[in-house]
Amino acid sequence: MKTQNLMNLAKATTLSLGLFFASCSNESFDEVPDQTGETPNLIEKFFLGESIEVEDVGKGIYRHGDILFSSEQLTDESINFDKKPIPGEVDAKLGLEGGVRKWPNNTIIYVLDNSLTSNQRQVTESSMQEWRTKTNIRFKERTNENYYVTIRNSGRDCNCASASLGVQGTRGTINMGIRTGTGVMIHEIGHTLGYLHEQNRSDRDQFVNIFPENIQDGALSQFRKSNNSINPGAFDVASIMIYSSFTFSKNGQPVMLEKDGSRIPFRSRLSALDISGTNQLYPTGDGGGDGGGNTDICEGVDEWVSGRQYNVGDKVTYQGSLYERDFTRWNRIGECETTTPPPADICDGVSPYSRSRSYAPGDKVTYQGYLFELQNNFRWLNSGRCGS
Template sequence: MCKDRNHFLFSFVQGRMFFLCLCLLIPTIFASYDNRSDLQKLFKVKKNYEETKENDEKNIVWRDWEQLEKAGKWHKNLIKDWYNRAHKQDDAIANLLQTMIMFDKNGKPHMPNGIHPSEKESAKAESEDKHVYPKADKKRNFAEKVQLWEYGYIPYSINPQFNSTQTKIVQLGMNEFTLKTCIRFVQKDYAAWSYLPHNTYLYFTYGKSCSSYVGRIRSSPQNIELNPTSCFTKRTIVHEIMHALGQVHEQQRKDRDNYITMQWNNIADGRQNQNMEKLAIGSKDRTHYDPSSVLQYGLWAFSTNRGKTMSFHDRKLESLVGSSTGLTHLDVKEITLAYNCAAGCTNKPYCRNGGFVGNGCRCVCPDGLTGSECQDVESDSDCGGVATLGRVGYTDLKSPNFPNRYPVDKKCTAIITAPEGTKIKLEVVESRLNLKKDLQRNACLHWLEVRYVSPEIIGPKFCTPFSPIETEGNTLMIRFDSRFSKDYYPDSNQMFHLRASTGGATAPTGQTGVPPPPPTSFDKICSFDTSESCWMSMSGLHIVQYASRWGMTPSYGARSTPGYAYINSQTSFSIQTPANALDGEYCLSFGFYMQGTTVSIGLHYSGYGSVWHRSNPPGNFWSIVSISLRANQGTVLTIYGQLESSGVIAVDEVRIRSNSCT
């Protein structure tokens, strides 16, 4: 937790862009596949090194430029050297630079000099895309569900005419899935065919375009065709494999109009362009729209006049399109959900801040977050942190060593959470955002990344003042980096001072968000029996005030009261105390009712983790739990629960009062 609330978080101590594919199976709906009983048998067969290496999560790198920060790969003038070379748009440095938002003298945003996403290799591949519908599989193209690969197990073969470089690129693409998901590839000659209900295998071969079927087809081989002049990049291979797994493009989601506007007058064939149309039968849309996904088309895709073919409602997010060369966090989450990668896990952890349970039965956290529940930040020890805001409140974020110049070789992460339904506004205080820049190229050398959509989705990077930003949800994540260009030292006046606020809160002159002291006596309860709202923030719960009238189970509350809060579908919930509401000795008590085969409920104590947990239903009755605890300013208590089967979890009479339980 932060020890100095005044200096919270960062100062504790002081053309075209992408390609589509051969979408032979138009539906985007992932079928669920739960039967993994023969999975271990399948994995007993001989496999090459790509399949046999363990899924070492510590080796996962979500963005290619982050590799360059690692020991042995970093060197001086990383950004300057890119400008002194051929300005390759597919280079890791280019992917980093394009996520930076710079401003001209009139305040108009633009990318750093020399960055042209429409010139990426993926844009060239996009222009060669074709759709073909073989008669043999035409009926299959319009099936209600795409066919997934049983067990997430995919036999494959690579055209022996591929040269060594082309083969390596294909293997790098497959390795993205092996490392980050439960998908496994095995050479077809070693496949355990007797355990599979099909004889289909992926065949990577030459073609006139970059193309793939969507989902597993009935016939074999199932070709992924690659034009040798434009398709052999890791990004292209990953994109085509994602289609083969059953995924389709972001811009074809049924909810795409909430995020982007299609510029039909600029698009080849206009509304008849089947690469840009919404899919007729819809899409699952289980995860948030991800502008950085490999499945997001470029903003100039299929343009007839060099104009944009799609625009984001939030133009800041356009800097993220095309910046990923591999699977993003949400790409992996979607595959994990579709292929039930965590189906065999017992006592699954409760994952926060966009984390999810992966095939290792642990939380897969967005990069920058860590901990068994993704509750902590990956940050240098003297900066960064975790905090919560109430519905009206604020806190300041300052650079390390503020108000003096910040040090180099720092990487700081901060995450701030507000009550459910509350947005957080981030603004620059007195224009104090002045980080090291390359003035000649108009690029950031040190930067702040602002994730305001969700911790799961990378954010744009800034090194100069920006207009106030409001979060889409109730979470704000900020990352400061002076490590990538640690060979460039800031000037004496370079620092930052930001303010995160909720409910229109502002700091008086000379103050920086010091919260009022908590009351000396405390006794609050959420009974759910009246229309009065609970003083704690709630997420995922339904409230019924007269359960017996509606034939609900249970038919009454924890103390024979008429109402309670509950979930009765496969989802999760949380009840959380506001920040700075508690300071002293307290007794927390609440009633809970659980019914179902895979249910759990627990209590999370910020700074300590889970302090109480129950995963076995006690029976067809209410149970009461009382827990004595010590809280400091900033302590947040969270009652959480998860229901993964049919059943119900109900909570009632949540009470916190001063003094320990007797």
Template structure:
């Protein structure tokens, strides 16, 4: 028969074993959750009960949700679109309008526009000191490696408002391209440069990398693991302007392997089934070269004055042409520059 002291020791050992098992289980659950929601993935939690509407973006069918602020989120993601960036029919989008149509009759009236003078004008509202520090790191990453510049607003009519979303998370949402005074980036109270650099990419006019039409040559999309109402986030766009010359698995605009996972299993892997490296707080080499082709260095002090405005040597627009952002053409005696979804008038040729 065990003594009272031996019984107490046995009870203590059993208690310690139970507590150790409980701690292990909690740690395992926490680690699994962290794997699926770290950094870039915390913004990708959607409301499965939300109502989605079918629209067309750049001629491709997508599902969007109308948000309280009047913008539309693609399947509830971090990318926000304005109504004039969407249409009700694929035929409303003309991939190669002539410059005159691009100014007056483009189906996507507002379209996607890049920032003039390679300069993002911004104003800040309600960010904590820690998030402002991460924002500055993000600015520095873009400006140290690309031609993009950031300028705090004085009286400019085109600017983006960077504010707190109030969400206690490392998350963000952003509108696409330059949108007059309506553009915004909204950041969670624990937002880091990993997320903010990505959201700035949306502000510059970039969609997600996994939406490229050539993505199946580089990655596997595991639809069986994707949240039911998020399948649309993995659509392929044949008409979107490609920022990089080839698919870039390391792009800041690339989703992580567990983004929109419904079961803790990867939604994206490489062609060998391996999960992707976690997104870092930096832009990739292809992000850099692609951005610099779209946003050229600006000469002189006025960001609204193009560095080169000569018509000499510029070819006439052709209906058979395939134009990239930044390309210039002449049309009906005028010089135009290609934006994401339309042409911008530069000057009348002499």
């Protein structure tokens, strides 16, 4: 996969792929750091409180390898990442930054750009089919939704791609190379779902050995560990989100091997843990009840407990409302003892959040498909999902 930057990330949620030297697959990952031969101008930002080097590619987008961050996901200084947030609240000093958002209703809304070739369209459909048939993920071509990912042709003659991390409003993008194959595209959809690279997990040394002496100059940070992994489930050496043994190799020698010395091949399909982890993060059903007409959406859902560790996709009740755990926050689903959503879109007439504005308690904004209201304690309260 084409990588142009460095990354200090976490995983159970991550991946950039690499050259495949020992596998039965016919697909290989182009490993050209920069087609222009120029060294990217890297700057330091912070993601989930940890340092990361990124390239500013304009319009509020920053690239790190094959991952595209929005400006709202990064900070200029290290801010403590709250792994156990209170349902519905977001620290106002973050300016709604630092977040990774899952797709509402398990559905990726997408637009196919006119620049795509017929082969790129076929690869896109095949890759979506891998996710669609094996997980709870669904895909819908955009009609009037206010959040979506645009899939376009980057024009680069490579089996490479890059993708936005999670839902990023109307700016989400998957950039495909001319020769992008299904393995790479399946991987990029993983990033769009919110997954990072697997080898950045804090516990990765229990499962793989890293060989820094074989890693390309400037790429060592791609293999650094993070304490703030947000990927689901256990470490998975078979994940679609892990590097191959030769990704970023500078001398043809492996940069990463399993503990028993086995090579990690280029992956072209979802692993069993990819599937179970995705279904954990994106469970079936959108409410707590069984969907019956007289069922309280909070029925059978436990109350939130302070200090307890929750996983993405978990649901709790809190102060009379149902919440679902996202990667970095809780999203309010609705009020308990309510069987139907409000008749009107709660976001109608509310302006999008702007980092350049000052807000006072009581102010409301929309952000990434949700309504937020600033509380007296200067924390943003997630007041519910916007209508489509």
